[in-house]
Structure formats: structure tokens, C-alpha cells
Amino acid sequence: MAADALSIIPGAVLRNLADKLYEKRKNAALEIEGIVKQLSTAGEHDKIAAVIGLLTNDFTYSPQANHRKGGLIGLAAVTVGLTSEAAQHLELIVPPVLNSFLDQDSRVRYYACEALYNIAKVVRGDFIIYFNKIFDALCKLSADSDANVQSAAHLLDRLVKDIVTESDQFSIEEFIPLLRERMNVLNPYVRQFLVGWITVLDSVPDIDMLGFLPDFLDGLFNMLSDSSHEIRQQADAALSEFLQEIKNSPNVDYGRMAEILVRRAGSPDEFTRLTSITWINEFVKLGGEQLVPYYADILGAILPCISDEEEKIRVVARETNEELRAIKADQAEGFDIGAILVIAKRRIE
Structure with missing residues (x-):
């Protein structure tokens, strides 16, 4: 597969994709985007899969940090090049990006956020099937030791929230066990992240958060004694909203x-x-x-x-x-x- 991809993408582009300078990596990614666009128009999906395989194996899983950064921007570029046809390649594109959220290098984690943001912008609701894994990754990144990674994760989080609230593919039943598992975390950043998601999902008319309230009510009450005034306020506001909904609901x-x-x-x-x-x-x-x-x-x-x-x-x-x-x-x-x-x-x- 790699040999096939090497004949598709010029060596100079691949060298630039692994360069230490961001501008060179970015320009190489733009060239990859153009190549993939042509392959997509020609219906050459085997070659596209070969390109994704090369970016994954030789770049995102490389021991060299600059290669890993290049692989991430490359995978995002492939997605942009595919546009409406990106969904059929997501099972190859998304996992290496999610894996990069665990990278020891904070810059790689930062670029993983940026890459998934750009991928999500293209595919929107089609990536909901990865929601639980993405939520889990964002949960960890919300408490990242690097402020830039935290900031990038917040931007990605906002986009994911927008996508979920407009999607009819989101499964609250599959999500609740993950939420329940996370509710006992004590980290203040994670707690803010969780309350934010509870509030957003509760605001979606088609999602019945009240029906699942017993699954995470204890966790919200746990946050009322948090040392952070802001978290106490957020938990109290969420609880007040749920109590109001209980008053207006015939089945509780x-x-x-x-x-x-x-x-x-x-x-x-x-x-x-x-x-x-x-x-x-x-x-x-x-x-x-x-x-x-x-x-x-x-x-x-x-x-x-x-x-x-x-x-x-x-x-x-x-x-x-x-x-x-x-x-x-x-x-x-x-x-x-x-x-x-x-x-x-x-x-x-």
C-alpha cells in the first residue's frame, strides 16, 4: 500500500510534510488535498485508501514528532479534498487522529485537535458514530497540562456540540453509560466539561435527558460541594433546570x-x-x-x-x-x- 501511495504523492511533498517548519507542512498538505480531489473526481478510492495508509503508518505512527504532526495535517487535508465522499473513508481517517490525542508531545496533541476540527467541519453528522470515543478524548483533553491544547480542545468541543445538537444520529442511550462513568471525576476542568455537555444535551428538544437523570443526578449533587464557586454555580443551575422540568413532566x-x-x-x-x-x-x-x-x-x-x-x-x-x-x-x-x-x-x- 505504501509503495502505491509513494507513486501518487511526489517525494518532495512528503519531505515537506515532515518538515519542522509549519508553513512547509501546511503547503504540503494543500498539495495532498489537491491530489486527493483529483483522485476522488476520478473515483480512484483504492488510491485514496493507499494515501491514507501512508499518512497513518509512515507519519502519524512515526517516532518523529514532526512526522506525526505532518500526518495529522495530511489526514485533515485528505478529508477536505474528499468533501462529500469523506464519510466512506472515516474508518481509516479518524482512529489515528484519536490515537494522537494520547501523544506525549503537547504540540502533536494540539495538531490532533486541529485535525479533528477540520475533519468534523467537512463530515459533520457522519462522524457521530465516533462520538463516544471523541467525547472520551475531549474529556481528558479538557484537563490537559498544556494551555494551548486545552484551548484547541475547547474549540473542537464547541464544534462537536453544534454537530450533535443538529444531528438525528446521536444516541443518548449509548452515551449515558459513558457520562455516568465520568461523573465521579474530581478534576475541575473535567467537571466543567461534563456539566457543559449535560446542559447542551438537555436543551435539545429531541433528547430526553430528564429520563436519564437518575444516572447522573448523584454526580451533579457531588459537584455542589466543589471548591470552585463557578462549578458549584454551574451544577446548581443544571439542577434547577432539571427540577423545573420535573415539575412540568407527567412521567418521572x-x-x-x-x-x-x-x-x-x-x-x-x-x-x-x-x-x-x-x-x-x-x-x-x-x-x-x-x-x-x-x-x-x-x-x-x-x-x-x-x-x-x-x-x-x-x-x-x-x-x-x-x-x-x-x-x-x-x-x-x-x-x-x-x-x-x-x-x-x-x-x-
């Missing part, structure tokens, strides 16, 4: 979320406790008899908060206690009087 899985809220109501962090109790208060009003199986757990979370040091928490806890007592729980299925008495006895003691 209160049970799974109630378990999370009960745990968080005992948090040593005051803001987390207040937010949890506020949510529980709304759930008791909205969920009513749906929450009867969790009645004892909710009561166990509420009672300590009635004597909380923070007045706001005490007020909400007392109001929630009154709401609980108003539910005709003892007439509902799943009501466990024994569990209620154990909780009450524990508080008296």
Missing part, C-alpha cells in the same frame, strides 16, 4: 432519585443539604403516593434537618415534614409502619 421516576436525595441530605456540605432537602420537598408535593415505599427513608433524612444549624434548611425540613404527614400513606400500598417507627424511635433516643 421519583423512586431512584429519592434514594440519591436521601443520601445527599446527610451531606456535611450545607449547600448540598439545602439543595437535597429542597428537592425532597418538591418530590413529596409532586410524587405523593409514588414515594410511599421510600417514606421511612425520606423521614430519616428530614428529621435530622429539622434541627439543622442553618435556618433555611430547618424551614424546608419542617415544611416537608408537614407535607409527609398530609400524605395518606397508611392507606397506600408499600407503606411500612415498622420502618417509620424505627426512624421515629431513633430520633427520640
Whole structure:
């Protein structure tokens, strides 16, 4: 394959593609773009595949950093040259670029961001099939040690968000397990990245983030006690938006979320406790008899908060206690009087 490609691209172009000067690499990439454009017009897709193979094996996987940089700009140039026909070659083009996000050289990681940005601009929704891998890479790059790489990753992230919000190929079901896995990361940059994605996806009418809220609710609550004021604010804004959606939605899985809220109501962090109790208060009003199986757990979370040091928490806890007592729980299925008495006895003691 490489020999075939060597006869397609002049040696001088390949030498310039590996040059230490960016301008020479850029000019070589423009020549490759022109060659690929001609091959595409002639329907020579085997030769295009050979060119991609050469750029991947001899350049992006080279031990020489300048070769790797040249390979990345070359793969982006191939994509631009292919335009509307790029989609059929993506399975060869995208993996070596994603692999370059792990490169030890920060400049190579930077060019990988730039290359994928240019590839994404051409193929738009066709690269959604790689979304989880791209998201995973961006998640890591959002906390990159190099500020230039971080900046390039942010630009790529914005473009990917635009593509996802306009695509009908995005699968929220495939994405949620990845999001859930990442939600416990403590790095502040990653946390901002995650909240940003949750907010964007929630704004898309065709994506039902509320239906998957139990999968990442605990992670959002975890961020309320972050040392960064900005992250606390972003998590709080996202939670407030979801609570509003819950109020307007006829179908909500209160049970799974109630378990999370009960745990968080005992948090040593005051803001987390207040937010949890506020949510529980709304759930008791909205969920009513749906929450009867969790009645004892909710009561166990509420009672300590009635004597909380923070007045706001005490007020909400007392109001929630009154709401609980108003539910005709003892007439509902799943009501466990024994569990209620154990909780009450524990508080008296």
C-alpha cells in the first residue's frame, strides 16, 4: 500500500510534510488535498485508501514528532479534498487522529485537535458514530497540562456540540453509560466539561435527558460541594433546570432519585443539604403516593434537618415534614409502619 501511495504523492511533498517548519507542512498538505480531489473526481478510492495508509503508518505512527504532526495535517487535508465522499473513508481517517490525542508531545496533541476540527467541519453528522470515543478524548483533553491544547480542545468541543445538537444520529442511550462513568471525576476542568455537555444535551428538544437523570443526578449533587464557586454555580443551575422540568413532566421516576436525595441530605456540605432537602420537598408535593415505599427513608433524612444549624434548611425540613404527614400513606400500598417507627424511635433516643 505504501509503495502505491509513494507513486501518487511526489517525494518532495512528503519531505515537506515532515518538515519542522509549519508553513512547509501546511503547503504540503494543500498539495495532498489537491491530489486527493483529483483522485476522488476520478473515483480512484483504492488510491485514496493507499494515501491514507501512508499518512497513518509512515507519519502519524512515526517516532518523529514532526512526522506525526505532518500526518495529522495530511489526514485533515485528505478529508477536505474528499468533501462529500469523506464519510466512506472515516474508518481509516479518524482512529489515528484519536490515537494522537494520547501523544506525549503537547504540540502533536494540539495538531490532533486541529485535525479533528477540520475533519468534523467537512463530515459533520457522519462522524457521530465516533462520538463516544471523541467525547472520551475531549474529556481528558479538557484537563490537559498544556494551555494551548486545552484551548484547541475547547474549540473542537464547541464544534462537536453544534454537530450533535443538529444531528438525528446521536444516541443518548449509548452515551449515558459513558457520562455516568465520568461523573465521579474530581478534576475541575473535567467537571466543567461534563456539566457543559449535560446542559447542551438537555436543551435539545429531541433528547430526553430528564429520563436519564437518575444516572447522573448523584454526580451533579457531588459537584455542589466543589471548591470552585463557578462549578458549584454551574451544577446548581443544571439542577434547577432539571427540577423545573420535573415539575412540568407527567412521567418521572421519583423512586431512584429519592434514594440519591436521601443520601445527599446527610451531606456535611450545607449547600448540598439545602439543595437535597429542597428537592425532597418538591418530590413529596409532586410524587405523593409514588414515594410511599421510600417514606421511612425520606423521614430519616428530614428529621435530622429539622434541627439543622442553618435556618433555611430547618424551614424546608419542617415544611416537608408537614407535607409527609398530609400524605395518606397508611392507606397506600408499600407503606411500612415498622420502618417509620424505627426512624421515629431513633430520633427520640
